[in-house]
Amino acid sequence: MTRSTAEAAAEREPDQRRDRILGAAFALFMERGYSGASTNEIARRAKVSKRELYALFGSKQGLIAELVTRRSREMRRPLDLPPARDRAGIEATLAAFGTHFLRQLVLPSSIALHRLAAIEAERAPELARTLNDAGRETLRTALAAFVGDAQSAGLVGEGDAGMMAGQFFALLTGDLPMRLLLRVAEPPAESDIARHARVVTATWLALHGKGRR
Numbered sequence: 001m002t003r004s005t006a007e008a009a010a011e012r013e014p015d016q017r018r019d020r021i022l023g024a025a026f027a028l029f030m031e032r033g034y035s036g037a038s039t040n041e042i043a044r045r046a047k048v049s050k051r052e053l054y055a056l057f058g059s060k061q062g063l064i065a066e067l068v069t070r071r072s073r074e075m076r077r078p079l080d081l082p083p084a085r086d087r088a089g090i091e092a093t094l095a096a097f098g099t100h101f102l103r104q105l106v107l108p109s110s111i112a113l114h115r116l117a118a119i120e121a122e123r124a125p126e127l128a129r130t131l132n133d134a135g136r137e138t139l140r141t142a143l144a145a146f147v148g149d150a151q152s153a154g155l156v157g158e159g160d161a162g163m164m165a166g167q168f169f170a171l172l173t174g175d176l177p178m179r180l181l182l183r184v185a186e187p188p189a190e191s192d193i194a195r196h197a198r199v200v201t202a203t204w205l206a207l208h209g210k211g212r213r
Contacts, residue, residue: 021046025063034120068134083149098197106187171200
């Protein structure tokens, strides 16, 4: 039996409500700061009840966690491909991941979220912890798993996969996040992002890669 339009709309409603709440939360965090944005105001702007907000997200920290988790999920997308089975595959995946990660990192919304965490560090340290745990650590874990698979396939040398993943991120970002937060640098151009990701990938593989190209 074919579903009716009303049934399909009813199934989409919870997701639409979540998106509406998250959009309102992000806008208010940017306007008022994390500490200054109340759940009452977020619910009012999203046109939902406070009870609905708490049922879906649990708390204001839950809202931030969901915002960061969604961003992290988008950043790691190239790593969700099947494990690479040759050096060319590893190179292609790492370069794609590095490019995609940097594109997301330099978005105004990403910069604003990290700037907010820095501003709110004393009043709301949970914001920085959430950004680290749901953001950076989630991505590092995903990259470490990719490196571990490559090690198992004999394509990457022995060593701590987590440390190798951390080294890739260090090469990829350098001091760019800090310079963007301090507004002493502009986001790099698309062509520069892709070129840098390829150079970082080549450097990392020169250190840790095994086998021929």
